[in-house]
Amino acid sequence: MKGCDKVKDITEITKLFSLEIKDRLDKLSLEFNKVYEIRLRVDQPLIIVRENEEIFLADKGGITKNINDAYIVTKKELRETVEYISNFSLYAFEDEVKQGFLTVQGGHRVGICGKVFLESDNIKSIKYISFINIRISHEIKGCANKIIPYVVKEGAFLHTLIISPPRCGKTTMLRDLIRQLSNGSSNTSGYNIGVVDERSELAGCYFGVPGNDLGIRTDVLDCCPKIKGIELLIRSMSPDIIAVDELGAGDYCALNNALFSGCKILATIHGTSLKEIAEKPVLADIIKNNIFERFIVLKSGKKAGVVSNIYDENMNDIWEG
Numbered sequence: 001m002k003g004c005d006k007v008k009d010i011t012e013i014t015k016l017f018s019l020e021i022k023d024r025l026d027k028l029s030l031e032f033n034k035v036y037e038i039r040l041r042v043d044q045p046l047i048i049v050r051e052n053e054e055i056f057l058a059d060k061g062g063i064t065k066n067i068n069d070a071y072i073v074t075k076k077e078l079r080e081t082v083e084y085i086s087n088f089s090l091y092a093f094e095d096e097v098k099q100g101f102l103t104v105q106g107g108h109r110v111g112i113c114g115k116v117f118l119e120s121d122n123i124k125s126i127k128y129i130s131f132i133n134i135r136i137s138h139e140i141k142g143c144a145n146k147i148i149p150y151v152v153k154e155g156a157f158l159h160t161l162i163i164s165p166p167r168c169g170k171t172t173m174l175r176d177l178i179r180q181l182s183n184g185s186s187n188t189s190g191y192n193i194g195v196v197d198e199r200s201e202l203a204g205c206y207f208g209v210p211g212n213d214l215g216i217r218t219d220v221l222d223c224c225p226k227i228k229g230i231e232l233l234i235r236s237m238s239p240d241i242i243a244v245d246e247l248g249a250g251d252y253c254a255l256n257n258a259l260f261s262g263c264k265i266l267a268t269i270h271g272t273s274l275k276e277i278a279e280k281p282v283l284a285d286i287i288k289n290n291i292f293e294r295f296i297v298l299k300s301g302k303k304a305g306v307v308s309n310i311y312d313e314n315m316n317d318i319w320e321g
Contacts, residue, residue: 012106013038013136018080021046024057024071032136036167040132042078045070052167052300075130082129085110096200096223098123103222107137107204107211137204139212143169143305144176150310150319151294152188157181157241158293162268163277169304170268171201171245173296175212176305177266178202178243182215193218193266194239196229202245227254234261241266249283255291265291273297274311287315 010032014025021040030048037049045067046057055063056070064070085104086093096102102110113131117124151160160177164170184190197203197220204211205222214220219237221229226244233239234257242258243266244251258265271277274295278287286292290313299308299321310319 013108013134016081016085016104016108016110016134018077018084021057021071021073021077021081024061027061028057028063030063033138035136036138037136038134040073040078040081040134042073042075042130044073046073049167051302078130078132081132082112085132094125097126099199099223100126101199103200103204103206103211105206105211107139107206109135109137109199109201109204111135135201137201137212138169138172138304139175140169140172140304141176141179141213143303144173144180146307147173147177147296147310148180148185151177151296152181155188157191157264157266159265159291160267160294160296161247161265161277161292162296162298163271163274164268164298165272165300166270168298168300168306170270170298173298173305174243174245174266174268175202175214178218179213179215181241181266182217184217190215190217191240191264192238193241193243194230194233194237194263195220195243196224196226196233197222197245198224198226198229199245202243226251230254230258234258234263239263243267246270247283249281252286255286259291274309274315278315290314 013032014022035048035050039047048055055065058064058069059071093102100112104110111133112126112129114126114129116126151158162170162174178193181191182193195202195218200222203214203220210220230242233242241264245268247267247269255265274297277283293313295311297309299306307321309317312318
């Protein structure tokens with residue numbers, strides 16, 4: 001699978017951290033193209049998740065797999081990191097903070113945990129942030145090449161669901177599929193695609209501007225719930241395809257609204273197999289009613305977006321990797 005991973009400038013990542021941690025990360029010969037997450041917790045080791053393993057930032061420099069040699073994150077360093085992430089104005093990101101994350105330049109998402117303050121049963125803010133998870137955005141152009149011929153038939157896009165275990169590249173695959181369908185090719189005209197980016201992971205919008213390439217005919221609703229977002233897109237942008245990441249049990253009605261409006265659906269869901277998805281109570285109805293015409297199942301591999309199987313609407317296996 002050919003492709004180009006977006007993370008080229010490591011300073012895009014390291015500048016988010018406190019000076020002490022940044023200095024240590026800058027000295028590492030770490031391939032950020034293979035790093036998925038960097039986790040900070042007060043008084044706990046700094047953990048780097050790359051491909052299918054966890055490693056620790058070493059106290060004496062470098063990296064280690066021995067927790068006893070790990071560098072421990074202090075409260076001061078975590079607070080300083082929050083200041084850099086928010087450009088010293090966490091208030092400016094108040095709406096994102098309520099949802100438990102911030103999106104930074106480059107499309108990288110920063111998950112946060114701390115003390116939650118409620119107002120009328122709604123989250124008003126999160127303060128005393130003591131836990132941070134920086135999820136590094138990867139843009140592997142071309143990773144969807146293999147599946148394009150299976151999701152477009154006689155020039156028409158087929159309703160498609162991508163099924164994937166965690167950390168197997170479902171969002172990366174979805175992102176490249178959107179880009180290719182939006183741009184079109186010598187064989188296929190480009191589609192107008194509406195993206196409901198509920199968690200700011202697909203487009204990675206930073207102050208409204210996507211940090212990832214989703215193609216020339218793609219419109220994005222950032223930080224918007226799927227149900228409301230699909231309705232808005234249908235009403236205002238006339239999309240040919242609506243794309244969403246991580247379907248949940250409560251999204252069934254939203255999908256039906258899109259279908260009745262003549263839109264095609266491109267979505268992802270967590271799961272290890274089509275059989276597992278078909279056995280989930282609400283999702284079983286989606287399968288039974290033949291809403292989706294193609295199922296793309298991903299598996300763990302050396303790269304993101306490794307395809308295991310492709311099934312048609314009748315759950316027949318039409319491709320096996």
